[in-house]
Amino acid sequence: MEFIEYPKCSTCKKAKKWLEVNNIDFTDRNIITETPEYQELENWINFYNIEVSKLFNTSGIKYRELKLKDKLKEMTRNEKIKLLASDGMLIKRPLLVAKNKVLIGFKEKEWIEYFKEEIK
DSSP states (O other), rough: OOEEEEETOOOHHHHHHHHHTTOOEEEEEETTOOOHHHHHHHHHHHHTTHHHHHHHHTHHHHHHHTTHHHHGGSOOHHHHHHHHHHOOOGSSSSSEOOOEEEEEOOOHHHHHHHTHHHOO
């Protein structure tokens, strides 16, 4: 399982601590220094049936600077993926890439549900 985070992000820190407290094994990846590439993003989107727009960090500074709220509506799927791959700060985080799902952001109830068999 791969935990993709921005180390300075408080939500990422909270999610990482949650994984550690619940003894869930993961490999750590910095979203800035190891930004997911186009093909990797496309693979996740296709394999896990993810809506591309769900991967955008809509509360991020970069998202607002680029005025993406309106621009995304006009962009193709491929243009959106290329944009995500161009800057890790545009991607919602943390991402937890598991064998049968990608958890996007840290919603504790969703994570508890996903890991219910492992954290009894």
